[in-house]
Amino acid sequence: MPFQNTLEFAKKLDAEDKIHQYRDEFHFPKVNGKQVIYFTGNSLGLQPKRTREFVDEVMKDWEELAVEGHFHSEKPWWDYHERLAAPLAKVVGAKTAEVTVMNTLTVNLHLLMVSFYRPTSTRYKIICEEKAFPSDQYMFQSQVKFHGLNPDDAIVEIKKRNGENHWRTEDIVSKINEVGDELALVLIGGVNYYTGQVFDMESITRAGKSAGAFVGWDLAHAVGNVELKLHDWDADFAAWCSYKYMNSGPGNASGVFINERHLGKDDIPRFEGWWGTKKETRFLMKPEFEPMENADAWQISNVPVLSVAPYLASLEMFEEVGMPTLIEKRNKIVSYLEFVLHEIDKEVESTFEIITSEDRGCQLSVFLHGQGRPLFDYLMKNGVITDWREPNVIRLAPAPFYCSFEDMYRFGQILKAGILKK
Structure with a gap:
């Protein structure tokens, strides 16, 4: 399926997602009064509501x-x-x-x-x-x-x-x-x-x-x-x-x-x-x-x-x-995230290098060439919870249980704004 970097297309993918309802099974932190875009399930997963x-x-x-x-x-x-x-x-x-x-x-x-x-x-x-x-x-x-x-x-x-x-x-x-x-x-x-x-x-x-x-x-x-x-x-x-x-x-x-x-x-x-x-x-x-x-x-x-x-x-x-269903969504949402990164890369004077091989799971590790810690700080202040590794790598892990395709699109827009802000 050819991807599109638009909000309408991301919402269409969410509407087709067989497990999209599980997003509501989790508690999300909030930044500026809005649910965060959570990319750190590879460090600590969100709390399921049924846990209590x-x-x-x-x-x-x-x-x-x-x-x-x-x-x-x-x-x-x-x-x-x-x-x-x-x-x-x-x-x-x-x-x-x-x-x-x-x-x-x-x-x-x-x-x-x-x-x-x-x-x-x-x-x-x-x-x-x-x-x-x-x-x-x-x-x-x-x-x-x-x-x-x-x-x-x-x-x-x-x-x-x-x-x-x-x-x-x-x-x-x-x-x-x-x-x-x-x-x-x-x-x-x-x-x-x-x-x-x-x-x-x-x-x-x-x-x-x-x-x-x-x-x-x-x-x-x-x-x-x-x-x-x-x-x-x-x-x-x-x-x-x-x-x-x-x-x-x-x-x-x-x-x-x-x-x-x-x-x-x-x-x-x-x-x-x-x-x-x-x-x-x-x-x-x-x-x-x-x-x-x-x-x-x-x-x-x-x-x-x-x-x-x-x-x-x-x-x-x-x-x-079941793991087969989770892996099916994982493959699609990570591919969409990769697409969004490449599309944003075309729009800004920067170079993203994805250092994760094709043998991958949920995580994309991305070199942000020409960028530094201030970009990470901008993402965090604007509701994108991700992980920074020196010298200039962010780790993005869209866990399929609770991350949405709309999250991927919105992340791209916040990333673009953070780069252009310089």
């Missing part, structure tokens, strides 16, 4: 039942997290038994590396992408040091080619093959936080497994955004936060995937706690650990129910809509 009901239900049960809420509330707390496994499994392409919710993202990655980073004197190297999100970098370095190794020797960063803004799958596979028998773990962000590039997770997983390494994925920017088939790809593990495209609230609980071939084992290296032992015998207080036969075996403590309730509220919407 789920949290209030837990608060009411706590008020009226106190400790008995663990077993006698409508959604008993002791197995509250189990309600999230099936809908989450659909989002990440897993079996229900392979998914659980616990802790927060970096905590979970550390715990998973206990199981899946087992360096030996000959096989000890980790492959990751260059300039991974800082938390991942710190995690790699501390894990390697914990094992008495030198990060400079053990961590292998895949670099982009000179002059290019994205990684090439063939370069990653080539590096995996080059490291070969020294490779213990491949752990990469499924979607790069800075450029928005979606990695070829299937091909990279296959290459890592062929090299004899464990393969895991940090899906912070991928879950709820791109198609995932973790089980079919045969990844060993993955973890993700829930507060970006999953809209569960700031700093909220993390999801975990562990391939079924690692489940039901009592000899796998793992930090263990009470909540990972079998439900049937948990309250017998037995001295020996008997692992749950699903991913819950990695649970250490009981789940923070007040934190998980908003996640369940959001997953209810994912169940209603």
